[in-house]
Amino acid sequence: MHILVTNDDGVLAPGLLALAQAMRELGEVSIVAPEQNWSASGHVKTMHRPLRVKEVRLHDGSRALASDGAPSDCVALALLGLVKQPVNLVVSGVNPNANIGHDVTYSGTVTAAMEAVITGNLPAIALSLDGSRVHTASLDYAPAATIAKRIARKVLEKGLPQGVFLNVNIPYLPLEQIKGFRITRQGLRVYRDALEQRIDPRGQPYYWIGGEAPTAIPEEGTDYEAIANGYVSITPLQLDLTAWSALKALQAWGWE
Amino acid sequence: MHILVTNDDGVLAPGLLALAQAMRELGEVSIVAPEQNWSASGHVKTMHRPLRVKEVRLHDGSRALASDGAPSDCVALALLGLVKQPVNLVVSGVNPNANIGHDVTYSGTVTAAMEAVITGNLPAIALSLDGSRVHTASLDYAPAATIAKRIARKVLEKGLPQGVFLNVNIPYLPLEQIKGFRITRQGLRVYRDALEQRIDPRGQPYYWIGGEAPTAIPEEGTDYEAIANGYVSITPLQLDLTAWSALKALQAWGWE
Numbered sequence: 155m156h157i158l159v160t161n162d163d164g165v166l167a168p169g170l171l172a173l174a175q176a177m178r179e180l181g182e183v184s185i186v187a188p189e190q191n192w193s194a195s196g197h198v199k200t201m202h203r204p205l206r207v208k209e210v211r212l213h214d215g216s217r218a219l220a221s222d223g224a225p226s227d228c229v230a231l232a233l234l235g236l237v238k239q240p241v242n243l244v245v246s247g248v249n250p251n252a253n254i255g256h257d258v259t260y261s262g263t264v265t266a267a268m269e270a271v272i273t274g275n276l277p278a279i280a281l282s283l284d285g286s287r288v289h290t291a292s293l294d295y296a297p298a299a300t301i302a303k304r305i306a307r308k309v310l311e312k313g314l315p316q317g318v319f320l321n322v323n324i325p326y327l328p329l330e331q332i333k334g335f336r337i338t339r340q341g342l343r344v345y346r347d348a349l350e351q352r353i354d355p356r357g358q359p360y361y362w363i364g365g366e367a368p369t370a371i372p373e374e375g376t377d378y379e380a381i382a383n384g385y386v387s388i389t390p391l392q393l394d395l396t397a398w399s400a401l402k403a404l405q406a407w408g409w410e
Numbered sequence: 411m412h413i414l415v416t417n418d419d420g421v422l423a424p425g426l427l428a429l430a431q432a433m434r435e436l437g438e439v440s441i442v443a444p445e446q447n448w449s450a451s452g453h454v455k456t457m458h459r460p461l462r463v464k465e466v467r468l469h470d471g472s473r474a475l476a477s478d479g480a481p482s483d484c485v486a487l488a489l490l491g492l493v494k495q496p497v498n499l500v501v502s503g504v505n506p507n508a509n510i511g512h513d514v515t516y517s518g519t520v521t522a523a524m525e526a527v528i529t530g531n532l533p534a535i536a537l538s539l540d541g542s543r544v545h546t547a548s549l550d551y552a553p554a555a556t557i558a559k560r561i562a563r564k565v566l567e568k569g570l571p572q573g574v575f576l577n578v579n580i581p582y583l584p585l586e587q588i589k590g591f592r593i594t595r596q597g598l599r600v601y602r603d604a605l606e607q608r609i610d611p612r613g614q615p616y617y618w619i620g621g622e623a624p625t626a627i628p629e630e631g632t633d634y635e636a637i638a639n640g641y642v643s644i645t646p647l648q649l650d651l652t653a654w655s656a657l658k659a660l661q662a663w664g665w666e
Contacts (some may be wrong), residue, residue: 169516258651272601404646
């Protein structure tokens with residue numbers, strides 16, 4: 155088995171190292187990840203400029219490729235030929251914050267998994283730890299790495315339906331306190347963004363998208379409800395955004 | 411009625427001017443758009459740096475705001491308070507190339523409409539012209555503007571279901587040759603990207619994501635089939651990516 159590992163926090167992030175080490179227990183691992191942070195960067199295909207790639211060493215001495223593209227570019231680069239050996243699975247993460255609800259189209263972690271489906275028609279897993287409310291300098295990624303290995307092994311064994319990838323969110327708890335796994339639906343994020351106007355030293359205005367951290371609606375069966383209750387959330391996602399329930403209503407509007 | 415207009419080609423693009431002029435026949439128009447091209451830039455929320463906004467004049471002398479953020483940032487800026495008057499509808503485009511199938515998560519045009527739903531809970535319409543196979547220096551946006559006005563008027567009159575926005579693709583034809591409107595589902599894009607390695611003047615490699623223009627699978631009822639046959643394609647999209655059909659299969663894997 156050959157597993158491609160990427161992330162959106164940058165190739166030297168501790169979440170990527172933990173994930174890569176866990177994946178090495180399942181097969182051979184290649185790493186192509188951004189050289190810098192691309193959080194909330196969206197699903198990017200860089201076509202207006204060329205991309206650079208350089209070899210770097212992770213903190214355990216292992217070799218990785220770093221690109222100046224987005225996470226989705228890293229996956230495209232790898233699958234279009236930068237990585238010579240055929241890839242069986244793409245894993246992205248481990249992100250230090252949850253990616254739930256509407257986060258999925260913004261998230262570099264999740265859009266990297268989307269790219270694996272589009273460019274490679276491959277199974278893919280995005281992994282995020284719900285670490286945003288934790289006030290420590292460094293998160294412990296060991297429980298998340300163990301869970302990533304368990305899920306990746308199942309995906310390699312069973313496969314995923316055509317066009318489906320997994321968005322996994324993991325509560326920040328010691329392994330023995332995690333209650334189990336829940337197959338969930340995408341919930342509803344509640345963003346609390348606010349615009350802050352400031353004045354620069356030359357008297358000109360500039361704007362921060364600020365505000366408070368997002369919350370979510372804890373509906374039963376959702377990603378958010380699962381992690382809030384101590385379960386690993388596994389949400390199968392697809393790239394078809396058609397609002398099927400709206401088709402009939404729109405047809406009835408009359409367009410002739 | 412107050413309509414916010416944006417795009418992903420930059421505030422001075424002719425497709426935006428044509429769209430803004432058409433929307434002025436339906437109500438008051440505010441324009442907040444990127445100062446430069448953001449094609450295939452994805453759904454971005456810029457949080458690591460502040461955003462600048464400047465006033466510019468379009469080619470018809472009308473006033474617009476240009477930001478150094480992505481299209482989705484422009485919509486967030488406007489709806490979070492940069493535009494004081496409440497907005498009733500957000501329209502994005504007119505993009506010079508179709509946004510069909512998997513294009514929707516990459517597209518700045520479409521992700522701007524997503525942002526209107528998320529930040530403003532507003533009806534939104536992304537509009538794209540299938541102009542990529544046209545070999546003229548400047549596209550004629552007049553038919554697209556007329557169609558945009560017709561669809562926007564209907565949306566203002568009827569509203570859209572909660573969380574749903576419209577992805578509209580328009581064939582590049584004179585108005586009288588457009589056969590009508592089709593309510594469609596998102597089709598399947600076929601990308602033909604290829605990696606091109608080149609060597610810079612200093613002997614170092616760099617990589618272009620190149621290849622041929624994408625095609626699509628002409629299945630009945632899809633966005634692509636509609637425009638290929640001379641119809642305007644109206645696809646209702648939503649932000650819930652849950653792969654409902656995969657939930658049961660995954661539950662059956664056994665996770666205890």
